[in-house]
Amino acid sequence: MNEDTAGNRELHGSAVVLRPTVEGDIPTLDRIVREPAVAAWWSVPDDYDDMLAILLDGQVIGAIQFSEETDPEFRHASIDIFITTSHHGRGLGTDAVRTLARWLIHERGHHRLTIDPAVANAAAIHSYRKVGFKPVGIMRAYGRDYRTGGWADGLLMDLLADELT
Template identity: 50%
Template sequence: MPETIVGDRVTLLPVATEDVGELRRIRLTPEVAARWGRDGTAPPWPFDDPEAVVFTVRVGGRTGPIAGMIQYSEENDPDYRHASIDIFLDPAVHGRGLGRDAVHALATHLIRVRGHHRLTIDPAADNEAAIRAYAAAGFRPVG
């Protein structure tokens, strides 16, 4: 079971069954569906990688409002060890620094606790707001 990760403004908690309805609602908003695809109905979660470790992003603490979802996947082969991050947030909270905080908190966890030396996040090239948030969290463009 993944552990709780605390950022400056958000708390990342393992997705609970009671979170799914709100996460599905956020996932199907036009802004999020445009990036993540429109089919958010597949059980049990409205996410695209069943092997990912998935967290609910809550504003503040454990009982704060749900802002979205963040997940990571790992490659654990010692020769290729790395992790990748994906996130979506409710458009109602965009522009408040919550995505940057969530990504920074998870990246810090992946480096300090999980021992990764390389992390990737792959926003669409035209998603300038996401790219700015990821840069603010310490990511830089490559390739």
């Protein structure tokens, strides 16, 4: 994670804490990303260095990452996230996305954020809508469908700074 990111800071949400990943997180994150309900939407990353660990009560339950477009004409940031299956449906992903979005807007100065779940990932889309993300359009054959090995459509969603809920 470069110095312009969250660095060694912790970002506190309502229930979760986001912090840079450390070497000790890797076995847990590797196990989580291989859970069938997570692996349906994620491949195993080469490394977790550019991710923030998502903690609940001090335990790693997933990871969230972001990237930034720094060209002043197109400046924005994008977010991606995964959480262990046992914590799905509890609002923790929403809390993590909202926490990172708040930091990207208020600390990093982004006016627009994007997120791009698979069209078939209804739970993720519902979660992102609760943060304030709105559908922009369908990106056809956008990413690998890890369930079938083929291509899946993605839903481009964005959030303007004044829409953050």
